[in-house]
Amino acid sequence: MIAxxxxxxxxxxxxxxxxxxxWEFLTDSNAATxxxxxxxxxxxxxxxxxxxAGVLTYIDRQLxxxxxxxxxxxxxxxxxxxxxxxxxxxTALESASPQQELAVVTALESENHQFFELVREHTLEGYxxxxxxxxxxxxxxxxxxGLDEPPLRGRAQYDxxxxxxx
Amino acid sequence: xxxxxAVVIGAGAGGGIAAKELAVAGLSVVLLERxxxxxxxxxxxxxxxxxxxTMLGNAFGPRDExxxxxxxxxxxxxxxxxxxEGGYQNNAACVGGGTLSxxxxxxxxxxxxxxxxxxxxxxxxxxxxxxxxxxxxxEPFYEKAEYEIGVSGDYSGTPFKxxxxxxxxxxxxxxxxxxxxxxxxxxxxxxxxxxLPMTRNSVPYNGRGPCMRCRWCxxxxxxxxxxxxxxxxxxxxxxxxxxxxxxxxxxAKEILTDDRGRARGVAYFDADGHLQQQPCDLVIVSACAxxxxxLLLNSKSRLYPNGIGNRYDLxxxxxxxxxxxxxxxxxxxxxxxxxxxxxxxxxxDYNHGTxxxxxxxxxxNEFTRLPIHMIDRLPAGSPRWGLGHKQAMRAAYKRNIQVxxxxxxxxxxxxxxxxxxxxxxxxxLPVARISGNVHPHTFDIGEVxxxxxxxxxxxxxxxxxxxxxxxxxxxxxxxxxxxxxRMGNDPQSSxxxxxxxxxxxDNVFVIDGSVHVNNGGFNPxxxxxAIAYMASASLVRNWKGTGLKS
Numbered sequence: 042m043i044a045x046x047x048x049x050x051x052x053x054x055x056x057x058x059x060x061x062x063x064w065e066f067l068t069d070s071n072a073a074t075x076x077x078x079x080x081x082x083x084x085x086x087x088x089x090x091x092x093x094a095g096v097l098t099y100i101d102r103q104l105x106x107x108x109x110x111x112x113x114x115x116x117x118x119x120x121x122x123x124x125x126x127x128x129x130x131x132t133a134l135e136s137a138s139p140q141q142e143l144a145v146v147t148a149l150e151s152e153n154h155q156f157f158e159l160v161r162e163h164t165l166e167g168y169x170x171x172x173x174x175x176x177x178x179x180x181x182x183x184x185x186x187g188l189d190e191p192p193l194r195g196r197a198q199y200d201x202x203x204x205x206x207x
Numbered sequence: 208x209x210x211x212x213a214v215v216i217g218a219g220a221g222g223g224i225a226a227k228e229l230a231v232a233g234l235s236v237v238l239l240e241r242x243x244x245x246x247x248x249x250x251x252x253x254x255x256x257x258x259x260x261t262m263l264g265n266a267f268g269p270r271d272e273x274x275x276x277x278x279x280x281x282x283x284x285x286x287x288x289x290x291x292e293g294g295y296q297n298n299a300a301c302v303g304g305g306t307l308s309x310x311x312x313x314x315x316x317x318x319x320x321x322x323x324x325x326x327x328x329x330x331x332x333x334x335x336x337x338x339x340x341x342x343x344x345x346e347p348f349y350e351k352a353e354y355e356i357g358v359s360g361d362y363s364g365t366p367f368k369x370x371x372x373x374x375x376x377x378x379x380x381x382x383x384x385x386x387x388x389x390x391x392x393x394x395x396x397x398x399x400x401x402x403l404p405m406t407r408n409s410v411p412y413n414g415r416g417p418c419m420r421c422r423w424c425x426x427x428x429x430x431x432x433x434x435x436x437x438x439x440x441x442x443x444x445x446x447x448x449x450x451x452x453x454x455x456x457x458x459a460k461e462i463l464t465d466d467r468g469r470a471r472g473v474a475y476f477d478a479d480g481h482l483q484q485q486p487c488d489l490v491i492v493s494a495c496a497x498x499x500x501x502l503l504l505n506s507k508s509r510l511y512p513n514g515i516g517n518r519y520d521l522x523x524x525x526x527x528x529x530x531x532x533x534x535x536x537x538x539x540x541x542x543x544x545x546x547x548x549x550x551x552x553x554x555x556d557y558n559h560g561t562x563x564x565x566x567x568x569x570x571x572n573e574f575t576r577l578p579i580h581m582i583d584r585l586p587a588g589s590p591r592w593g594l595g596h597k598q599a600m601r602a603a604y605k606r607n608i609q610v611x612x613x614x615x616x617x618x619x620x621x622x623x624x625x626x627x628x629x630x631x632x633x634x635x636l637p638v639a640r641i642s643g644n645v646h647p648h649t650f651d652i653g654e655v656x657x658x659x660x661x662x663x664x665x666x667x668x669x670x671x672x673x674x675x676x677x678x679x680x681x682x683x684x685x686x687x688x689x690x691x692x693r694m695g696n697d698p699q700s701s702x703x704x705x706x707x708x709x710x711x712x713d714n715v716f717v718i719d720g721s722v723h724v725n726n727g728g729f730n731p732x733x734x735x736x737a738i739a740y741m742a743s744a745s746l747v748r749n750w751k752g753t754g755l756k757s
Binding site for chain 2: 082083086088106143165170171173183187189192
C-alpha cells in the first residue's frame, strides 16, 4: 500500500513538473547533492542509508507542504555544499569520494549551521518517522531497532511475553 | 437565536464536565468548541504529526494556518509562533480538548499543594499562594472524577497521598518490564513505588473495553477508545440528556454584557465564519488557561475597558505549566518491551518535605517511546549524525529507562498572557502574547528532582545515566497550562472566587486550569476535572430556574 501511494504521487508530480524526474520541489541536481548529504548523516551499513530508505522523497514532499518555509534555506544550502565540493575537490558533491563527501558535510555543519541542522533533523525524521510520509520505507528503521512491524495487536502481545501476573 | 440558560466555551476537561453537570440538572446548555469532533477512526498513528511530536503539525489542532501567537523571550524580543511550534504552548483544539490525546495520568494533588504559602512561605519574586479551598473540600469531587471519567491504578504502595474514602474504580494495568526493574530499586532506596493512576480502562468500564497495550499512546487518540476523556464520557452524557447542544468549529469572539455589567450572551464565529450571538443566563469559560484569559481580555466594553474580570490587571498573570526534569538510564540488556502505555510506576515520596525546597514533584517512568523520541536522547558523547549515531540508536533504543517528573512550579505574576497589539488571527481577533519566565526556584527544585531520578536509575542497574535538567528560557505552559484566572477570596488579588465565579460579574464562571493557584507536582487534569465538578455542583445548587440566587 505504501509503495502504491509513492508511485501514485510520483506520477502525479510528473504531470506538473517537466524539468525533473518525479521530484515535487527539487531539481535532479539538487536531489543528487542532497542525497550525498543525507547519506553522510545516515550512511548504509547492514541497513539502508537515508536515501535508500526514502528520505529524499520525505524531504522533497515536505518542502512543498509543511516545510515550504524552509525552501530558501535548502536551495542556498545545497548550492553552498556544491560550491564547497568544487572549491576543495574540483568535483560535484555526488561525484566525490565518501571521504570527500564527509569533509564537505563537516564543513557545512560549521559554515551553514542553520541548513545543516535542518537537513539533519529532516533526515532523522524521514528515516525514523512514520512510513506514511515517504521515508522509512517498509518501516526499515523500526525493524532495525527491533520493533515488531506490523506491531502485534491486543493483549496477545503482552501475554506472549513473560511477566504477566493476570 | 433561542435563549439558553448556559453557554460553555470549550469542550475539554473542564467544559465537558460543566456542560454535563448543568445539562443533567435541567439547564439548557450550548457547548461551543473551536475544533471538530474526532473519532477513533481519526487515530492515525503518525509519529511526525500528533499532539506530542508535531514536526508536521498538530493532529488535533489548532492548525498552523490563521492561529498564531506571539512569544516574548527573556531579552524582550517578540516573535510570531505557529501552533505546532514549541513556543506556542499548545494544548489541543477539538471535542475532548487535551483529553482526547493525553497520556492520561490522573493525579490528585496532595493536601500541602493547596497550602503552599502556609507551608513554605513565598520565595522572593514569586506569587506563591494558598488556595481558598482545601484538599478535603475537593476530595469528594476527585472521587467523582475518578469514577465518572474512569481511572485505573493503585495507590496502596505509598503513604504519600491525601486521605480518600474509596479506592480507584479500576485495578492497574499489568506491569511492564520497566516496572519490574524500577520497583525493587526504589524499595532498596527506601522509597514507596506504586502503580500510577491513569484515565485508562484496565478492565471494561463505562461501556468501553480495556487498553490493548499498543505503542501509540500519549499524543494520539486511542484506537480502541480505552483512554477516557471528556469526549467519550461526560460529553455524550450531556448530549443524551437532551439539554445540551454541541456546536463544533465555533470560535468565541467575546462575552457580551448588558448595561449593568452582567453577561447576556456570547458572540462567536460559526463553522462558516459568520458572526453569531447566543443569548444566555450564564457563561462558563473553559477554553484552557491561555485562551480563557485571551477571551476575557478580548471581552471589552464601557464597564470593562480592560476586559471582563480584569479590574485589577490580574487576568492572564501567573501563567504556569510544568518544568520537567529527570534522567535517562542506559542498561546493558534489552528492556523495552513495547507494551503501552509504558508509564507504569511512580513515587510521590519527594513531593514535599525537602529542606530548602518549596515542594518537589512526582517521578514516574516515561510513556512508550517511539524511535523518533530517541534521536536526541542517546548516551552522552554519542555522535549527532553519521554511522556513529545510527549505531548508537541501535545500541540504546531498547536498553534505556527514562524517569521524569513535573516539578512543582513556583508561579510569578510576570509570566503572563496579554493581547498582542498588532497580530490577529484568521477571525480578526487579537492573539495571545506570552511573556515572562519560570521563577528560578523552580529550577532549584527541578535540579534536585533530576538528581533523584539519576539515583533511582543507578540503583536499578543503569551503566550510564544522562541527567536532563535544562533551565527553560521562557514560561512553561503547554498541555499543563494553568493559573491565568487565579482562584481566591480577595477580589484584589484573584480573578474568581472558590466557586470559580468571576468576582465582579456574578454570571460568568471560569472552569478550567486557569483557576489553579499553583499546579502541584503532578499532571493537572484530574484536579481540573474535580474543580469542574465542584464548581458545577455549587452552580446547580444556586440555580433558581431562571438565574442564580443572589
